[in-house]
Amino acid sequence: MARYAQVQGSVALITLTNPPVNALSAAVRLGITEAVTRALRDPKVKSVVICGENGVFCGGADIREFAKPMTGPPLVPMISAIEEGDKPVVAAIEGVAFGGGLELALGCHYRIAHSKARVGLPEVTLGLLPAAGGTQRLPRLIGLAPALELITTGRHVTAQEALKLGIVDKVTDQSAQDLAIQFAQEVIGQPLLPRKLSTQLTPCPPDVDTILDEAMARVKQRARGAMAPVACVQAVRAAVNLPYQAGMQKEQELMAFLFRSSQARALQYCFFAQRAVGKWSLSSGAHSGNSKPRPVTKAAVIGLGTMGRGITVALVKAGLSVVAVETNKKQLEMGKQMVSAMLKHDAQKMNAVPRLDLLHYTTDLSELKNTDLIIEAVFEDMALKKEVFKKLSSVCKPDAVLCTNTSGLDVDELASVTKRPELVVGMHFFAPAHVMKLLEVVRGSRSSPEVMATAMHLGKRLGKVSVVVGNCSGFVGNRMLRPYLDQANFLLEEGATPELVDGALEEFGFPMGVFKVSDLSGLDVGWRIRKEAGLTGPNVDPKDPLRRRQGRRYSPLPDLVCEQGRLGQKSGRGWYLYDKPGGRVATPDPDIHKLLEDYRVRHGIRPRQIGSQEVLERCLFALINEGFRVLEDGMAMGPEGIDMIYVFGYGWPRHRGGPMFYAAMVGLPRVLERLEYYQQVHPDVPHLQPSSLLRRLVVNGSPPLDKWRDFLQRPHSQL
Numbered sequence: 001m002a003r004y005a006q007v008q009g010s011v012a013l014i015t016l017t018n019p020p021v022n023a024l025s026a027a028v029r030l031g032i033t034e035a036v037t038r039a040l041r042d043p044k045v046k047s048v049v050i051c052g053e054n055g056v057f058c059g060g061a062d063i064r065e066f067a068k069p070m071t072g073p074p075l076v077p078m079i080s081a082i083e084e085g086d087k088p089v090v091a092a093i094e095g096v097a098f099g100g101g102l103e104l105a106l107g108c109h110y111r112i113a114h115s116k117a118r119v120g121l122p123e124v125t126l127g128l129l130p131a132a133g134g135t136q137r138l139p140r141l142i143g144l145a146p147a148l149e150l151i152t153t154g155r156h157v158t159a160q161e162a163l164k165l166g167i168v169d170k171v172t173d174q175s176a177q178d179l180a181i182q183f184a185q186e187v188i189g190q191p192l193l194p195r196k197l198s199t200q201l202t203p204c205p206p207d208v209d210t211i212l213d214e215a216m217a218r219v220k221q222r223a224r225g226a227m228a229p230v231a232c233v234q235a236v237r238a239a240v241n242l243p244y245q246a247g248m249q250k251e252q253e254l255m256a257f258l259f260r261s262s263q264a265r266a267l268q269y270c271f272f273a274q275r276a277v278g279k280w281s282l283s284s285g286a287h288s289g290n291s292k293p294r295p296v297t298k299a300a301v302i303g304l305g306t307m308g309r310g311i312t313v314a315l316v317k318a319g320l321s322v323v324a325v326e327t328n329k330k331q332l333e334m335g336k337q338m339v340s341a342m343l344k345h346d347a348q349k350m351n352a353v354p355r356l357d358l359l360h361y362t363t364d365l366s367e368l369k370n371t372d373l374i375i376e377a378v379f380e381d382m383a384l385k386k387e388v389f390k391k392l393s394s395v396c397k398p399d400a401v402l403c404t405n406t407s408g409l410d411v412d413e414l415a416s417v418t419k420r421p422e423l424v425v426g427m428h429f430f431a432p433a434h435v436m437k438l439l440e441v442v443r444g445s446r447s448s449p450e451v452m453a454t455a456m457h458l459g460k461r462l463g464k465v466s467v468v469v470g471n472c473s474g475f476v477g478n479r480m481l482r483p484y485l486d487q488a489n490f491l492l493e494e495g496a497t498p499e500l501v502d503g504a505l506e507e508f509g510f511p512m513g514v515f516k517v518s519d520l521s522g523l524d525v526g527w528r529i530r531k532e533a534g535l536t537g538p539n540v541d542p543k544d545p546l547r548r549r550q551g552r553r554y555s556p557l558p559d560l561v562c563e564q565g566r567l568g569q570k571s572g573r574g575w576y577l578y579d580k581p582g583g584r585v586a587t588p589d590p591d592i593h594k595l596l597e598d599y600r601v602r603h604g605i606r607p608r609q610i611g612s613q614e615v616l617e618r619c620l621f622a623l624i625n626e627g628f629r630v631l632e633d634g635m636a637m638g639p640e641g642i643d644m645i646y647v648f649g650y651g652w653p654r655h656r657g658g659p660m661f662y663a664a665m666v667g668l669p670r671v672l673e674r675l676e677y678y679q680q681v682h683p684d685v686p687h688l689q690p691s692s693l694l695r696r697l698v699v700n701g702s703p704p705l706d707k708w709r710d711f712l713q714r715p716h717s718q719l
């Protein structure tokens with residue numbers, strides 16, 4: 001796991017050999033410990049180089065080992081032994097030096113990086129801190145403020161930035177290993193003490209307390225209940241206030257606290273779940289390993305509304321040539337201006353040139369003859385979308401892939417109007433499409449494995465976390481959102497206010513509560529969908545009482561709000577009041593409180609005190625229950641997919657792992673018991689009826705999440 005060689009006569013070359021990322025597993029730590037001991041003892045060895053095999057220095061501690069009992073030599077003494085030795089040790093960094101990998105390099109006396117290498121301490125994103133001396137050595141090396149920034153955000157930096165910051169000593173376009181070997185010979189005999197970071201003091205500016213206090217305030221505001229960033233600041237504070245050994249002690253104490261926390265488990269689960277969803281499989285036996293994506297060099301987007309513009313920008317940023325289509329000239333011109341502005345803005349931030357040359361605008365569908373893949377993003381109306389698909393089917397080359405960005409309409413119905421249903425797939429982007437990381441790839445019943453591979457591969461090129469989902473109403477994300485929204489509205493009827501519900505959800509960790517998000521998205525969106533579904537407006541069954549629709553409880557409150565012209569942020573009023581149309585700062589609105597009070601009087605509802613626990617249980621458990629139904633119906637590959645959809649598309653706090661992970665953390669018996677309770681109290685709300693999968697899991701002793709698939713009734717997958 002660590003290869004030892006003697007090169008150029010006097011240099012010991014230690015190579016980490018643990019593909020794919022040379023993670024510091026027990027075996028690698030043992031290998032390094034033995035190799036370093038050998039090098040330090042061998043009188044013929046005058047200096048040492050540590051590098052990684054296959055162009056990767058080290059991806060850090062082996063995250064998979066965190067869930068198991070600790071074995072092998074610990075990292076801290078291993079790194080100390082390198083630093084304390086009397087021979088210069090040079091780290092040759094290629095690829096990445098992350099987490100424990102960078103901490104290992106910080107224990108070396110010199111660091112040489114390849115120009116394409118990246119370094120960073122991403123432990124905070126795993127709910128941890130750099131506990132192999134990273135919080136103590138990095139501030140001593142680069143100073144308090146930059147170290148705080150890197151440690152609390154986990155940001156990766158390029159070799160060039162690392163050089164500027166002083167993290168590395170040299171950057172090369174050639175082999176970092178070759179330069180390190182040469183350098184290791186040059187530094188033989190030079191004083192080592194100044195290179196031993198543990199012996200140095202952290203450079204302290206006069207306003208050290210202000211810097212630390214501001215950093216703490218910043219992370220608390222940004223972290224929304226996440227513990228690791230707070231612990232990171234505390235550990236760095238120790239690097240300023242305490243001698244090295246005492247600082248290390250503090251680092252270990254904080255790590256022990258974080259290490260077994262549910263947040264760390266949730267974040268590490270997210271790390272692996274994010275990678276797992278990329279490895280998709282279909283019931284037919286096709287999977288990511290045996291299905292080849294089609295090449296896509298030229299794409300098209302139909303419709304330059306908000307979604308179409310975002311998708312166009314995302315495609316161009318990924319280097320694809322794009323034809324953007326609008327039916328009318330005025331809208332085309334407007335779309336063009338906005339896309340250009342977005343690309344310019346983006347390029348400016350990256351100090352790059354906007355790739356406007358990759359774009360071609362047209363009102364003429366026949367110009368799509370040579371495109372490889374088309375994404376339809378017109379208004380959410382089945383008749384209109386069918387018309388577009390019919391035209392595309394006749395205009396585009398026979399092997400072009402046709403994608404729809406519908407947020408919930410039937411992909412099979414759209415495919416049925418084309419001559420190539422096997423080449424039709426859903427690509428459901430989330431607004432703003434060039435920013436949001438989530439992509440639901442919707443498999444129609446006839447979508448071919450090749451077309452699934454193409455959509456998933458394109459998602460990856462766009463930097464998205466792409467999740468394969470089945471073709472059901474609302475797909476996975478929006479389908480689960482409905483019970484959540486319903487519960488939020490019912491809570492208002494029963495005595496809550498928008499700010500009470502949002503407060504509980506924000507305290508839980510959502511960046512915005514449900515009513516603030518609705519105001520941001522525009523309340524008319526849901527209003528239109530409810531009208532089309534016959535839940536409000538002229539198509540309502542006249543026999544339905546006002547608070548019942550289609551045989552179940554219904555809250556007309558959102559409709560009443562829309563009828564008053566309160567459409568959310570864009571009209572300056574929605575569930576909250578804004579300073580102006582388009583304003584962003586939500587303040588509680590006495591008019592909404594009055595509307596709620598009048599409504600309750602009109603319907604004879606006695607308002608009651610509602611606490612945050614009830615808000616969370618009703619909103620979140622209803623959503624989770626639908627998640628179990630999604631699994632039962634075979635509309636998702638597994639709980640990991642659902643969780644990644646919620647983390648990357650709906651603001652579910654990552655440190656809570658996603659709804660299904662959260663359910664497992666709370667305990668499935670508890671979720672079941674609360675759903676049963678609320679179902680008894682609200683028998684007219686079918687989505688509170690616990691799903692049979694949840695019941696089956698509880699009866700079978702609540703197996704861990706990765707075993708849930710075994711309890712699905714077969715054949716289950718609609719994928």
Ligand SMILES: CCCCCCCCCCCCC/C=C/C(=O)SCCNC(=O)CCNC(=O)[C@H](O)C(C)(C)COP(=O)(O)OP(=O)(O)OC[C@H]1O[C@@H](n2cnc3c(N)ncnc32)[C@H](O)[C@@H]1OP(=O)(O)O
Binds near residue numbers: 096
């Ligand atoms: C009770 C008290 C106890 C308290 C004390 C306990 C102390 C114990 C701890 C000691 C101190 C530890 C301090 C150090 C901590 C760390 O180092 S944590 C890890 C930090 N590193 C990272 O977060 C890096 C994570 N990896 C990445 O960012 C990327 O994987 C990459 C390295 C940039 C490579 O990217 P890419 O090429 O895109 O490949 P991927 O698909 O992402 O990965 C390929 C496969 O490798 C797996 N993997 C990656 N990194 C790790 C890792 N660090 N450990 C284990 N596995 C890793 C990844 O899952 C992929 O696997 P497959 O999906 O199976 O292919």
